[in-house]
Amino acid sequence: MPICIPNSYINPNVRTVGVSKLRSLNASKLRGIDKTLVIQENDQPLAVLLKYDEFLIMQKQLMAVLETQAVMSDKDEINSIVSGLNDVKAGKTKTIEEVRNSLGKAKEKG
Amino acid sequence: MRKYTVQLSGSAEKTYRKICTSARECVAVGDLSNPKVTILKVVDDLIDKAIPHNPCEIGRELSHPLTQVFWVSRERLHIFYAVSPKFHTIAILSIWDTPKNEARFRQADAILRQMVLSGQLDHLLVQFGLRPVLPGIRATLSAVN
16 A cells, blocks of 8 residues: 655645546657656556656765765764865875875876 | 866875785786776776766765765775865865675665664755654664664
């Protein structure tokens, strides 16, 4: 049984439409859609149609949350990042070329 | 587009030196296919190509509470960086070779619990215009070991 949440509660740009709406859609209409469509039949939500750009943004936000969570669950890594931020504030940084040169590893400029 | 200058923090420099030394030891004995050599190639590729061009691209920034920190990753390797106060400069904060076992990414329950307890989920919900987690749920979760 899906949890029923009013769509407008999540986003006022969400509109609920019936399955028959799909039949009227073509490429030019899809390009012109400015709302996210929840497609339902008999009051049962079946699918969501949203702009690809919005889908990508959601994916990126999800990835950012997962990445942040992964970092925060590793104390050594979070300490390393904080230490790095302190180095940047204190101006204690070296260019990558300086580091490579000191390693005797002159990189070809690409 | 003009490339950003890349700098390394102390901890990033330490890790980079370690990766270089390990790779060089493998190369010295002719073991060019060793994963340590591959890691150096990946790190160099990310530092030279992925980061300097459009480093603050949407989707590269971590979420709360690590906003202002950006990342790029390839397979197990993650590089975290921030915009330096110096002109057109990026500072690499840390180079992270994650453990092979990335099962935690699949441990949804554990991740969600930690997100609720840390308040990270509340921050995300507010961004989407939703109500934060009910206090009772947080209390129940914090009581579970």
